Amino acid sequence: MTEFDDQAALEPAVEEDAYQLDKRLISGILYTLEAKDRHTLVELLEPLHPADIADIIEQINPYDRRRLVQLYGEEFDGDILSELDDSLREEIIQVLRPDVLAEAVRELESDDIVDLVEDLDEPQQEAILDQLEDADRVAVEQALSFPENTAGRLMQRETVWVPEDWSVGQAIDHLRDARQLPEQFYHVILVDPRMKPVGNVTLGKLMSSKRNVPLSTITEDVFQTIPVTQDEEDVAYAFNQYHLISAPVVDGDERLIGMITIDDAMAVLDEEHEEDILRLAGVSEETSLSDTIFEAAKGRATWLFVNLLTAILASLVIGVFSETIDQMVALAVLMPIVASMGGNAGTQTMTVTVRALATKDLTSQNALRVARRELSVGALNGVFFGFIMALVAGFWFGVPMLAVVIGIAMVFTQIAAALGGIVIPMALDRAGIDPALASGPFVTTVTDVVGFFAFLGLASSILL
């Protein structure tokens, strides 16, 4: 079935580092900064996509960054600002000449301006809003009046809609007569007399249908409207789950007030994932490669501090058994193995649970069954690794009962890890706390405490 070995020879060689910025290009740009050669700089940056220019700005050091923005001058456009990492925007905005900034912002669509200003300080926000024409300013301020991270912040206000009882011909004539259409639109939205969206017609269907066909007969099978206060994470979920390309946004009376397109939903999905990965590792979300050392250290310190407290707690458990350890130092040598295996198994179960909650695959419907399954998995791996470790410990220290103790302790710890890994994230989720953010410290506390207690406790009662 797979004959790609022959085929591959006919295909273009795809470089390993597709879409990676060319190293020589960056060197060239740094050289133009050194030489203050504005002409060449513009020539080098002109053909690049704004997202790539933003990436270059993020990758060079703060000193070069400042020089680049100043030398590039009026060529610096709004799209570059839009594409920049949140953490760098304030810095760049402060360096931009006010007239360049004003011009840059005026080019942007209102939803991009919202995205740009929502994280800025009040004075910077005001400075940018002041540059806008009245209509844009009102649009942006209205968007900002919706809660952060909701559909209202994400949507564009410009939509293309027609009455639900129109025909294909009427819609085509309307579009061809329209003075200005949105930059990006893929559907014509059908609305009822109360402005409630009732269906989507793709432009492709519109173009290939006869003029007298009623629009209501060629709508898409899948149609979802998005409440304006819906969390953007759920918006991204809906786009991914139902393969939406664009969806109308409605207010509390179900009236059409905007539209979200899949590219914005994809960006949200990407951000949410990034946030989840970093939170699971205990890195605060603000951290990016362009943060300063102090910011980055602070972003990591919170979780490290929590971890310190849980580690001390685990040490207190060890402290209880210090006499036992004093009598048999092999316990001190082996105990980190029990804790480490428990910590890893707990992290595994916790990560599976956090993901399943995010993808809505874990619900109260199947929670009990999933928990039962995780406990069985923990028990199975506990027995398996407990047996291996018993053999290792037995041969290493030549004390048969030590082998029994570590084997049993491993089983206990693996089961506790499975239990903690599923119950803790679910409880946090139920309490309205992001399980990705807070589960880690609790789960490791459980596995450490159970691990040390089981191992040292068993040792003190069986061995000594």
Added chain:
Amino acid sequence: MTEFDDQAALEPAVEEDAYQLDKRLISGILYTLEAKDRHTLVELLEPLHPADIADIIEQINPYDRRRLVQLYGEEFDGDILSELDDSLREEIIQVLRPDVLAEAVRELESDDIVDLVEDLDEPQQEAILDQLEDADRVAVEQALSFPENTAGRLMQRETVWVPEDWSVGQAIDHLRDARQLPEQFYHVILVDPRMKPVGNVTLGKLMSSKRNVPLSTITEDVFQTIPVTQDEEDVAYAFNQYHLISAPVVDGDERLIGMITIDDAMAVLDEEHEEDILRLAGVSEETSLSDTIFEAAKGRATWLFVNLLTAILASLVIGVFSETIDQMVALAVLMPIVASMGGNAGTQTMTVTVRALATKDLTSQNALRVARRELSVGALNGVFFGFIMALVAGFWFGVPMLAVVIGIAMVFTQIAAALGGIVIPMALDRAGIDPALASGPFVTTVTDVVGFFAFLGLASSILL
């Protein structure tokens, strides 16, 4: 600026669990299975999106799953199969009646069939391909001839293209005359006489431009073609980076052979993220909530086994210092704290590095600067937490030199964690190994060994 408190009152209450499957609905479905009430089952499932039906099948237990598929019978369509988790597809396909399966598959577009069959065993794959009409079968087999996880597997073969020198009017007439257009298309691709794609015109632009306008004057600013052998991860990156909605796929001679749309790219992005999150936690990617206990245990055991080896390695280090511990049991109590803090800091840096590599933000251009920054962050947090821990240990055990030892050991370990967290993923990436998959065990080995060695080594030379 944000006045959402007032506003919120006017908006619809968005339920916490948007898009979560209704618990009563699932109970109702389970009841129809019990009662063998096919009519009601069809009535309940009919209004649902295939993706939601697939989710229900994933959430119920294997016994009910089988009963549902059998009772639902011929209503079971191809889209449900497409939406099912890979790990369940084989199971469901085996339960489906051959005629239902044949009918289900025939409904699907060729790219969905490829996605469906690529992970199946040879006999199941053959059984499905045999059901297809010749043209579809050839299309699917050609797609399968491209390497796994490349653009060739992802693309649809149906494209809409016109010669680059056509006008708007010619293109519109062509589309209106076309016998069959693809289900989903958003652009008309302009090609040169050698069939090389040279630009995209959105349908919206096409509809709103005058008939005599040359198409070449209204193409999109951003235009990317995708080589057919490009890795799907890079395809997803390109869509996200350049905000593409659809992109033509070209062969080795740069000729148009297919098209990828953003919804497929979004699905890939989602899968890649899932894979990264699970791999970082040491869970093999096959694991899903519907795996059996034994499969799940196996999926976790690989990493647990690697972890066991590294934990034993760390224990050997402790073993070297068992005499030291014998003389001062406080060391055994405190040493897990040093290792735990190192492990966590290492995981933080490693995760940031893995993410930055995935988003192409970390390159050879800025690697040194980023590494320097991480080392500084490690040193800063090392000094901070070393100081705190020195105080804690000093008060706890009343031995001033023990406080000094643990403080210095913490600094060493935090710096080693930063170094390991950045160097190991970068080296694996350079060697062509997925850093998300393999970094974890190496990083923890480094932090454990350095942590125990620094703490116990310093203790044995300073304290005793």
